[in-house]
Structure formats: C-alpha cells, structure tokens
Amino acid sequence: MTRFSLPPSVSSVEHIRKRNLSRALFRRLDRVNVLGDSTTGHTGCVNALSWAQEGDLLLSGGDDTTIRVWRMDTSNTEQEYPFVCRSVISTGHRANIFNTQMLPSSSRIVTAAGDEQVRVFDIGTTHSAGLDGVGSEYSSRQSCIRILRCHDNRVKRIVVEESPDLFLSVGEDGTVRQHDMRTHHNCRDATCPAPLTKVNHELSTLSLSPITPHQFVVAGEAPYGYLYDRRHVGRVLKREWGEVPRAGEEVTTCVRRFGRPQERGGDRNSRREHVTGARISPSNGHEVLLSYSGDRVYLYSTRDQPCSDDDLASPTTSIMPTNAKQPQKVPFVVPPPSSSMGPAEETANQDTDLEDEDVETFIEFNDPPMRNYQTDVPVIMPRCQYAGARNVATIKDGDFASY
Numbered sequence: 001m002t003r004f005s006l007p008p009s010v011s012s013v014e015h016i017r018k019r020n021l022s023r024a025l026f027r028r029l030d031r032v033n034v035l036g037d038s039t040t041g042h043t044g045c046v047n048a049l050s051w052a053q054e055g056d057l058l059l060s061g062g063d064d065t066t067i068r069v070w071r072m073d074t075s076n077t078e079q080e081y082p083f084v085c086r087s088v089i090s091t092g093h094r095a096n097i098f099n100t101q102m103l104p105s106s107s108r109i110v111t112a113a114g115d116e117q118v119r120v121f122d123i124g125t126t127h128s129a130g131l132d133g134v135g136s137e138y139s140s141r142q143s144c145i146r147i148l149r150c151h152d153n154r155v156k157r158i159v160v161e162e163s164p165d166l167f168l169s170v171g172e173d174g175t176v177r178q179h180d181m182r183t184h185h186n187c188r189d190a191t192c193p194a195p196l197t198k199v200n201h202e203l204s205t206l207s208l209s210p211i212t213p214h215q216f217v218v219a220g221e222a223p224y225g226y227l228y229d230r231r232h233v234g235r236v237l238k239r240e241w242g243e244v245p246r247a248g249e250e251v252t253t254c255v256r257r258f259g260r261p262q263e264r265g266g267d268r269n270s271r272r273e274h275v276t277g278a279r280i281s282p283s284n285g286h287e288v289l290l291s292y293s294g295d296r297v298y299l300y301s302t303r304d305q306p307c308s309d310d311d312l313a314s315p316t317t318s319i320m321p322t323n324a325k326q327p328q329k330v331p332f333v334v335p336p337p338s339s340s341m342g343p344a345e346e347t348a349n350q351d352t353d354l355e356d357e358d359v360e361t362f363i364e365f366n367d368p369p370m371r372n373y374q375t376d377v378p379v380i381m382p383r384c385q386y387a388g389a390r391n392v393a394t395i396k397d398g399d400f401a402s403y
Contacts, residue, residue, distance in 0.1 A: 016072065033081040035060070035070055040085040040135065042068065045096075048111075052102035058083060061097035061111060066090055067121070069109075085135045085294045092140030099157045108145075108181070112155035118169050118179065147310040149187035150177050150195075156204040161213060168216065170206040174199040174217055175227075196252045197228055199374075205278045211285030215302065217258070218267055219275035225258035225290045226374060227302060257273035258290055258300045290382075298382035306378030 036042065040041035044063030053061055058070040069087040076082035091097065095114030102109050109121045121143040123136075133250075151171035159168040165181040175195035185191045202219035219225040247303075274293040281287040288300040 007331070016074065033079060033083065035083050036068070036085060042066065047098050048100045049094060050099075050101050053367070057100060059103065059109065061091075061100040063096045065093040065095075065097055065113070067100055067109060069123075087123055087135055088137045089123065089143050090137070090139050091119055091121070092144060092196075093117065093119065095154070098155065101158045101160050101167065103160055103164045103167060103181075104162055108164065110158050110160070110167055112158050112169055112171075114154040116149065116151050116153060116155060116171070118151070118155055118158070119144055119150040120148075120181065128394075143231075146181065148179060150179075150192040151175065157206045157217070159206050159208055161208075162210055168196070168206060168208070170203045170218055170220075171201040172204065172220070174201060174203055174220075176203065176206060176216070194251050196230065197226075197254070199226070205275060207278045207280045207288075209280040209282050209285040211282065212280070212302075215280070215285075216315060217278045217280055217288055218257075219278045219290060221274055223259060223273040223275075224374075224379070225256065225278050225288065225300075226254050227256040227288075227380075228252045229255045243353055254374050255375050256302065256306065257377050257379045258288060258373060259381065260292070260295075260298060261381060287293075297386040299384050300380055300382050301388070302380070304380050304383070307381050331374045 042060065042062045042064050046060055046062040048059070048061040051057070051058045056071065060070065062067045066087050067087075067089040069089075070083040071086045073082045073084045089109070091111055091113070093111065093113040097111050097113045099112040107122055107124055109123075111119045111121070113119070119140075121138075122145050123138055123143050133206050136350060151169065151173050152175075153172035155169055155171040157170050159170075161167060166178065168176060168178050170176045173357045178193070179193045185193070195216065199218075199220075199222075201221045203218055205220065206216060206218045208216040214230045216230070217225050217227055228253050232255070254400075275290050276293050277289070277291040279289040281289075286302045286304065289297055290300065291297045303368060
C-alpha cells in the first residue's frame with residue numbers, strides 16, 4: 001500500500017455514504033448519531049468539524065485543544081453513520097482550537113487557535129489503520145511538524161488549496177496570510193511573508209472556491225464582505241486612481257464589497273455589525289453566501305454589477321422575498337469574550353520550522369461610522385435573502401449543498 005492509498009474497505013464506505021445521502025434527501029435533516037462518549041469524545045466545546053479524504057475521515061477540534069480523527073467502521077451494520085475515533089492528537093495549543101483542515105493529497109492536518117498560532121501535524125496513515133476499534137494517541141512533540149506565529153491575534157479559520165503544501169489563514173489581527181510548506185522562515189525574526197490583505201478591523205471568516213482559486217472572500221467585524229483577487233498581485237489600484245497606497249500592508253486588491261441595504265426604520269448602525277460566515281460556491285465559483293450576526297443569510301454573485309448612486313437612492317429593491325417564516329426580532333447581545341482554555345503544554349519552542357412571505361422594503365444604504373474600510377470599492381447588493389432559521393438571533397455560518 002502506498003503512503004496515501006485508501007484501505008480495501010473504501011468501496012464499502014463509498015456505498016454507505018451514497019446510500020445515506022440518497023435517503024437524507026427525502027426526509028428532514030436531523031441528528032443521526034453522536035460521536036464519542038466519556039472515553040473517546042471531546043472534553044470541551046467542539047468548535048471545528050471538517051471532512052477529509054472525500055468524506056472518509058472527519059476531523060474535530062475544540063476547547064480541549066485536541067484533534068480527533070473519526071473514521072467509519074464498516075463492520076458496524078446497525079448504525080447509519082458508525083464513526084469511531086481512530087486518532088487523538090494533543091496539539092499543544094494554549095487556547096481554543098477554532099478550525100482544523102487536512103491538506104489535500106496528504107496526511108497533514110492544520111489547526112488554527114486562539115493562542116495566535118497555526119500548527120501543522122502529520123501522523124502518517126495511522127488513522128487508516130486500527131480497525132480493531134482501538135485509537136492511537138499522539139503528543140505534540142510526536143506529531144507537530146511546523147508552528148507558524150505570523151498572526152498577532154486569534155486565528156479563526158484555515159482554507160486549503162488544491163495543493164498539499166499551500167493553505168490560507170485568517171485572524172482577528174485583520175490579516176489573511178498564505179502559507180507554503182515548501183519554504184521556511186522564523187516568525188521571531190519578523191521575516192514572515194507579507195499578508196495577502198490587511199484591514200482595520202477583526203476578521204473571522206474566509207472562503208475560496210476551487211473553481212475560481214484566484215478569488216477569495218473575507219469578512220468579520222464590519223457590515224461588508226470583501227472580494228479579493230490575487231491576480232492583482234503587484235498592481236496597486238489606488239495609485240492608478242490617484243490616491244496614496246498603504247505601502248507594504250497588503251499584496252492583493254479588494255475588487256468588490258458585498259453589502260446590505262438599510263431597512264426602513266432599521267437600527268443597524270446602533271449595534272455591532274458582524275459577518276459570522278462566508279462561503280463561495282464550490283460548484284460555480286461565483287455565488288457567495290454571507291451570514292450576518294443577528295440577521296439573515298444573504299446570497300450574492302460576483303458576476304453582478306455593483307450598485308450605483310441611483311440604485312442606492314431608489315426606494316425599490318430587486319431582492320427576492322424571504323422564506324415563508326419571518327424571524328422574531330431578538331435583541332442582540334454581545335457575547336463575553338471566551339476564556340483561553342486548554343491545559344496542553346506547548347512543547348515546540350523551536351523556530352517556526354517545528355513549531356416568509358412578506359417582501360422587505362429597503363431605502364437607504366449607509367456606511368456605519370468607524371466601519372468605513374474600502375469605501376472607494378464598489379458594492380454588490382444581494383440577490384436574495386434567507387430567513388426563518390431556528391437560530392435567528394445569530395446564524396453562525398452557511399454553506400452550499402451538493403446533490
């Protein structure tokens with residue numbers, strides 16, 4: 001068996017996955033299984049879930065600063081989704097893990113955490129073994145191959161590219177960074193590569209599509225999502241527009257903003273503006289979902305023309321009606337900052353190599369004070385909005401479904 005070949009049971013796993021997916025399309029989506037128990041489950045909040053190896057593996061991470069690798073047990077014919085924990089990695093993070101991803105065509109696992117670090121682990125193909133139901137445990141010293149300290153604040157999300165060596169990270173320091181495992185640098189010597197972008201507010205969500213990998217959408221503590229185009233590397237549009245660029249702060253260009261019209265009598269300017277999730281469609285590469293804290297989920301398209309001043313002043317809207325159920329107005333409460341958790345001791349002190357029915361009426365479009373980043377970039381308005389979700393107070397994220 002080669003290093004990254006799948007086990008002989010892959011055909012059984014594929015059969016089970018297709019069978020369960022076809023069944024799920026004809027019934028309500030509801031809980032079908034609980035992964036883990038008092039001995040194999042997480043001991044804190046689970047903040048990160050991600051599929052790997054085309055759905056054969058499920059990665060989880062959380063406040064207990066561990067990563068758990070789950071694999072379907074094909075010998076269990078009683079459960080629909082008989083996932084069992086195959087590997088547990090003690091990451092050495094000193095704060096909550098917010099995201100974890102496996103790099104394509106590899107066994108490397110990347111984590112983002114509240115201790116401002118990005119860590120890369122490699123436990124080989126051991127998660128493919130252990131089919132006797134016994135999982136393996138790994139310490140940070142055994143499995144960690146790289147520690148990146150490029151961010152100056154909590155790191156919230158990892159986005160992988162179609163490469164076993166490249167991935168992006170976004171943090172509350174307002175930067176998006178590209179990391180290349182083929183190159184080395186020492187963060188303590190301030191030799192980190194320049195960020196792809198740097199904004200003047202916290203960022204928490206990032207997305208790109210394999211269809212259009214040159215573009216990515218980023219958002220956070222602002223009323224907008226921002227579309228960046230990496231094909232503009234080395235080109236400073238502000239200089240071409242006759243303005244003074246911010247030298248050295250970013251190497252890509254923001255080409256579009258995604259915004260919302262102001263509701264009649266709305267009070268958005270008086271409360272915290274925050275985008276909790278962003279997704280670019282993996283199937284067409286141009287549709288974008290933004291989920292707003294205390295609001296709805298909005299659908300955009302990068303192919304749409306930005307709105308003009310006349311559009312902003314118009315009392316009509318092209319936005320489609322919301323879903324059938326109108327959400328109840330719930331006062332927005334800013335949650336207290338989460339405390340740093342995780343007793344895991346950092347073991348890699350080396351350099352970075354180791355280490356529904358009613359149509360809304362919109363009439364205004366205003367830039368809230370202190371949230372005016374990239375005001376010279378054109379704004380795209382949403383095509384439609386989705387409301388009526390159970391968690392209408394704060395929708396954490398949204399995604400596109402593939403059938």
